[in-house]
Amino acid sequence: MNITTDIKYVGVNDHEIDLFEGQYDVPNGMAYNSYVIADYKIAVMDTVDARFGHEWLDNVATATGGKAPDYLVVQHMEPDHSANIDVFMKTYPNATIVSSQKAFAMMKNFFGKEYEDRRIVVAEGDTLPLGKHVLHFVAAPMVHWPEVIVTYDAYDKVLFSADGFGKFGALDVEEDWACEARRYYFGIVGKYGAQVQALLKKAAALDIEKICPLHGPILTENLGYYLGLYDTWSSYGVETDGIFVAYTSVYGHTKAAVELLAQKLKEKGCPKVSVADLAREDMAEAVEDAFRYGKLVLATTTYNADIFPFMRTFIEHLVERGYKNRTIALVENGSWAPLAAKVMKGMFEGCKNLTFLEPVIRLTSAMNDLTKDAIEKVSDELCKDYLARQDSTANKNDLKALFNIGYGLYVVTSNDGKKDNGLIVNTVTQVTNTPNRVAVTINKQNYSHHVIKQSGKMNINCLSVDAPFKVFEDFGFRSGRTVDKFEGWEKFRSDNGLVFLPKYINSFMSLTVENYVDLGTHGMFICSVGEARVISDLETMTYTYYQKNVKPKPQVEGKKGFVCKVCGYIYEGDTLPDDIVCPLCKHGAADFEPIK
Numbered sequence: 001m002n003i004t005t006d007i008k009y010v011g012v013n014d015h016e017i018d019l020f021e022g023q024y025d026v027p028n029g030m031a032y033n034s035y036v037i038a039d040y041k042i043a044v045m046d047t048v049d050a051r052f053g054h055e056w057l058d059n060v061a062t063a064t065g066g067k068a069p070d071y072l073v074v075q076h077m078e079p080d081h082s083a084n085i086d087v088f089m090k091t092y093p094n095a096t097i098v099s100s101q102k103a104f105a106m107m108k109n110f111f112g113k114e115y116e117d118r119r120i121v122v123a124e125g126d127t128l129p130l131g132k133h134v135l136h137f138v139a140a141p142m143v144h145w146p147e148v149i150v151t152y153d154a155y156d157k158v159l160f161s162a163d164g165f166g167k168f169g170a171l172d173v174e175e176d177w178a179c180e181a182r183r184y185y186f187g188i189v190g191k192y193g194a195q196v197q198a199l200l201k202k203a204a205a206l207d208i209e210k211i212c213p214l215h216g217p218i219l220t221e222n223l224g225y226y227l228g229l230y231d232t233w234s235s236y237g238v239e240t241d242g243i244f245v246a247y248t249s250v251y252g253h254t255k256a257a258v259e260l261l262a263q264k265l266k267e268k269g270c271p272k273v274s275v276a277d278l279a280r281e282d283m284a285e286a287v288e289d290a291f292r293y294g295k296l297v298l299a300t301t302t303y304n305a306d307i308f309p310f311m312r313t314f315i316e317h318l319v320e321r322g323y324k325n326r327t328i329a330l331v332e333n334g335s336w337a338p339l340a341a342k343v344m345k346g347m348f349e350g351c352k353n354l355t356f357l358e359p360v361i362r363l364t365s366a367m368n369d370l371t372k373d374a375i376e377k378v379s380d381e382l383c384k385d386y387l388a389r390q391d392s393t394a395n396k397n398d399l400k401a402l403f404n405i406g407y408g409l410y411v412v413t414s415n416d417g418k419k420d421n422g423l424i425v426n427t428v429t430q431v432t433n434t435p436n437r438v439a440v441t442i443n444k445q446n447y448s449h450h451v452i453k454q455s456g457k458m459n460i461n462c463l464s465v466d467a468p469f470k471v472f473e474d475f476g477f478r479s480g481r482t483v484d485k486f487e488g489w490e491k492f493r494s495d496n497g498l499v500f501l502p503k504y505i506n507s508f509m510s511l512t513v514e515n516y517v518d519l520g521t522h523g524m525f526i527c528s529v530g531e532a533r534v535i536s537d538l539e540t541m542t543y544t545y546y547q548k549n550v551k552p553k554p555q556v557e558g559k560k561g562f563v564c565k566v567c568g569y570i571y572e573g574d575t576l577p578d579d580i581v582c583p584l585c586k587h588g589a590a591d592f593e594p595i596k
Contacts, residue, residue, distance in 0.1 A: 003210065003218055004156045006133060008036045010044070010059035012052040013170035020168060024187055024284050028180075029170035032056075032080055033214045035160065036063040037153065040131030043071040043098075045151065045160050046214060050083035057084075057091060068092050071120075071128065073135070074099035075162040076148050077106040081214050086111045089118065096120055098128060100139070102147035122149065138202055140164070142195040144188060150199070157209040163189065164199065165226055166215030178229060181216065183288045185233050190291065190321040196234035198555060200227065205569070205583050228470075228488070236325045237468045238294035241490070241503060242272030243382055246286055247299035247331070248279055248308040253366045254333045257375065258299050261331070261361070264379035269386035269393065278310040287317045290326075294466075294503075295382055299331030299361075302340045311340075315347045324352040325466055329378050333363040353466075355538075357381050385535045389492050389502070394533055396495070401507035401532040404462045405430050405438070408540040411461040411475050412440065413499045414451045420491070420499045421480035423448045424472060426543050428460055436529040438511055441522050447481040449523055456513040458527070459498045464538035467504035469550050477567065477584065494531050507534045554595075562592040570595070 001009035011033035020026045032048035034056060042064055048056045060069065072088055072095055075081070085107065089095060097104075097119045104114045104121065122128070124139040136152040143150075143164055151160040167181035189196065211219040211226065219226050232239050243265055249255035258275060265273045274293065276286045290296055300311035328348070332340035341360045348354055361374040380387075387393040405428055413422045427441035440460065442449040452458050463471065475485055490502045500508040511527035541550070554568040561572035567584045571592065580589050 003035065003212065004158065006038050007153070007156060007158060007212075008038065008063040009218070010034045010036050010056065010063050011171075012048050012055050012059070013172050014049060014052065015170060016051070021188070024168065024183070025282055026168045028168070028173040028175060030080075030168065031171045031215055031217075033212065033216075034059075034081075035212055036060060036069070037130060037133055037135075038064060039133045041070040041129075042067060043073055043128070043130055043133075043135065044069045044088070045073050045212070046075055046081045047072070047084035047088060049080045053084045053087050057087070060088075069095050071095065071130075072097050073128075073151060073160075074103055074107075075150060075160065076145060076214060077103050077110070078145065078163075079110070082107075082110065089115065098122055100147050100149050103149075106147055138199070140195070140199045142192045143199055144192050144195075152206055152208075157207050159203065159206065159208045159211050161211050161213045163214055164196070165211050165219060165230065166213040167217075169216065171217060177217065177226075181226075181229070182233070182239075182292065183284050184215070185230070186288050186291050186321065187284045190233070190287075193234040193236055193322060196230065197552070200231055200234065201552065201555075201569075201584075203227070231470060232468075233291065235468050235470075236291070236322070237470070238325075238466075238503065239292045240272060242274065242293045243270050243295040243297060244289045244293040245273065245275045245297040245299065246278055246290065246311070246314060247275070247297075248277070248301065248311050249299075249333075250301055250303075250308070253363055254299050254301055254331065257331055257333075257361065257363055257367055257371060258297075260367070260372070261297065261299075261375050261379060264375060265383060268379055268383035269390050270383055271386070278314050283314065283317065286314055287321070290314075290318055290323070291321070294325075295327045295329075297329045297331065297382075298344050300333070300340050300344070302332065302334035302338050302343075305337070305339060307340045307343045311344070312347075315344060319347060319351060322351070323348070324354060326353075327355045327357065327382070329357040329361070329382060331361040331363070333365070335365045338362060338364065384537070385503075388533050388535045396531050396533060398507075398532055398534045399436065399529075401462070401509050401534050402430055402433075402436060402438075402529070404507045404534070404540045406540050406542060408542050409463045409467075409546055411463060411471070411501055411505070412442070412448055412452075413459040413461060413501075414448050414455060414457070415498055416447075416451045416455075416480075419480075419484055420486045421448055421451055422461075422475045422485050422499070423480065424476035431526065437514070438509065438527050438529060439524055440511070440527060441519065441524045443522050445521075447479050451480075452513065452525060453516065453523065457496055457498065458511050458513075458525070459494060459496070459500050459508050460511060461501045461505045461508045463504060463541040464506040464536060465541050465545060465549075466538055467541055467550065469552060471501075471504055472546075472550070473567075473584070477587075494533075496530060500533075506536045506538045506540060507532070509533075556595045559595055561595055563595055565591050565593055 015029040035045040128135040330341040510531040515526040517524040
């Protein structure tokens with residue numbers, strides 16, 4: 001398979017395997033990917049599983065036209081990618097291995113030698129010229145082993161991403177990418193979200209047209225979709241709006257409570273309710289769904305003064321992977337001494353930013369009226385934001401929305417007559433309460449200032465503390481004049497026709513401009529409050545919270561150069577170009593400062 005004129009696929013499909021890494025069910029097999037870059041010098045990118053050594057060497061020989069490769073680039077030392085290193089080196093005695101220092105130490109563990117006389121040790125920033133193709137090496141430690149490097153070919157704009165962007169399944173099987181990539185990510189890479197975020201930041205500075213992973217298909221179109229999912233997964237964000245219910249049941253009573261709760265959630269507007277019996281569901285699928293949705297219900301029995309074993313295993317998987325930024329409701333069953341809720345909550349003790357709903361739904365053997373009342377209350381809490389989004393169930397005059405105004409961060413939405421627009425502001429103030437008036441100050445250079453001055457209306461979305469950095473990238477780093485800031489966002493509209501954010505807000509207000517005050521560089525809009533909805537009970541995100549918990553911290557250790565004060569992008573070099581434009585947030589040289 002030709003990936004480009006010079007890059008060829010030489011990997012193999014494995015339909016003999018039943019469990020990947022001894023635990024993950026792979027009904028559609030696995031692909032072990034390897035690539036050949038044919039230039040003045042020939043480089044082979046990684047090997048394959050030991051059982052396919054001959055097939056792989058045949059593929060390499062065909063791709064090179066029988067010519068001996070000059071280099072074997074080893075990005076990752078797991079045996080499904082590295083098992084044939086020694087076979088390759090014996091087959092091609094003049095070839096050189098290119099890899100990280102830690103990888104060579106692992107080679108000694110596997111093969112009893114480090115190939116000291118036939119190796120090139122590379123690290124972050126090193127390059128390997130093949131001719132017109134120059135390979136640039138990027139360190140990717142703990143994505144998901146410590147020795148990992150990824151490789152960028154600047155000529156064909158290809159990123160060889162090691163296990164990043166991989167998925168279960170052989171390449172000769174047609175199936176949805178996201179489902180098996182998500183299960184693969186959370187099963188295998190999920191613990192290392194911070195390290196994946198660091199790698200994504202490096203990748204953002206590269207001009208990438210193709211991604212070649214070590215498992216799964218080569219990604220060539222709509223790369224923003226794949227990069228966006230990886231950003232969501234690795235930042236522990238919410239991918240799909242909905243609720244995941246995981247349960248175990250011995251005699252069916254806990255299951256009956258779960259079925260009633262699921263029915264209530266659907267009736268109250270939850271867009272997706274996913275239910276899994278942990279004793280029968282593939283555990284990796286259940287873990288995947290727990291990270292996919294923003295709300296989780298755990299229902300189980302008290303068992304030997306603890307919890308049912310499948311539930312314990314499930315929670316251990318979540319905790320091991322750093323489960324956070326979620327809302328959890330608990331259902332327990334116990335005939336004489338219910339302890340399940342206490343045990344489950346205690347298992348999450350070390351996890352961050354989890355909200356546990358009250359009351360606990362409790363069964364003493366079977367459901368009764370108290371159980372049903374608790375199910376009603378918990379379903380109300382879980383669906384509070386869904387109910388508030390729908391015109392038929394929303395309280396459109398909930399002036400408690402005004403209480404969420406502080407020195408916080410807000411998305412102001414508007415419409416220029418052709419498309420929806422939005423920007424980040426931190427200058428929203430209630431100025432009177434009889435009638436209710438709000439002042440919003442906007443820089444005149446922002447396109448939204450022009451739009452609102454013409455239209456006379458806006459919506460103020462009060463960002464809550466669960467808002468990820470992507471919100472600020474979408475609405476704060478780009479101009480609405482040249483881009484569609486709502487591309488990829490689900491849209492909900494208030495009565496004034498303007499968009500309000502579907503998530504990451506605790507309330508919004510529709511405002512009508514009554515007066516305008518010219519403040520020189522800025523304009524202040526004095527507005528009356530029309531529609532006002534409270535979406536959730538989450539706290540408003542303040543500017544301080546954003547700086548401490550949301551804005552990425554620049555990885556400046558050991559680096560020399562300049563850092564963007566807005567988004568943290570690092571430009572390495574002795575002199576900052578006067579005309580530099582940050583590739584992430586598009587701010588200029590004035591917003592860079594020297595690394596100290």
